Amino acid sequence: MDDPKPGAVEEPELQKLLAHWHEIRGDRVLPTRADLDPVLLPFPLDRLYLIEVRRDPEDYIIRLAGETVQRFYRGRVAGRSISEVTPRDFTAPLIQHLSAVSHTQRPAYAKSGFAARNSIFRYSRLVLPFGEPGRTTHLLGAVVQYFSLAELVHVSPDTARPLPDISNAA
Numbered sequence: 001m002d003d004p005k006p007g008a009v010e011e012p013e014l015q016k017l018l019a020h021w022h023e024i025r026g027d028r029v030l031p032t033r034a035d036l037d038p039v040l041l042p043f044p045l046d047r048l049y050l051i052e053v054r055r056d057p058e059d060y061i062i063r064l065a066g067e068t069v070q071r072f073y074r075g076r077v078a079g080r081s082i083s084e085v086t087p088r089d090f091t092a093p094l095i096q097h098l099s100a101v102s103h104t105q106r107p108a109y110a111k112s113g114f115a116a117r118n119s120i121f122r123y124s125r126l127v128l129p130f131g132e133p134g135r136t137t138h139l140l141g142a143v144v145q146y147f148s149l150a151e152l153v154h155v156s157p158d159t160a161r162p163l164p165d166i167s168n169a170a
Helices: 012-025 067-072 088-104
Strands: 048-054 059-065 108-116 119-132 135-145 166-169
Touching: 012 119, 012 135, 048 088, 067 135, 088 108, 088 119, 088 135
Parallel strands: none
Antiparallel strands: 048 059, 048 135, 108 119, 108 166, 119 135
């Protein structure tokens, strides 16, 4: 994945978060987990999640999740695997997205969504890698949603269907 082209990341708050990642990375391949200071992040903490990357077997464990992320998943998700908390139809595309960021050690941005109850729910996602050259240890995810969580009250995760990602390397 290449760095995003100017304007590839549409949301100003995601642009600021990506610029912050580049700033703390400096001239290194990627910043370390120790470089990640939540107080300095230019993004609402309630819409962030931190994932630990595990190898052999590859897995993605949610370590921290903001309030909005937890409300979206309808409960506490810290300590759980992405595949455990994500509805089945969404698991493979999300893991592909996380795996691409982990292996390339480059940020990735996607506009995506899902359909449920005759409605379309759209969101944008930015995933930023942390670790050391050759080994991604953590992924920081940020979400901008274009719907209120109250709209999801009557949506069953089992009936929601993913829409194709409109992805751009970040």
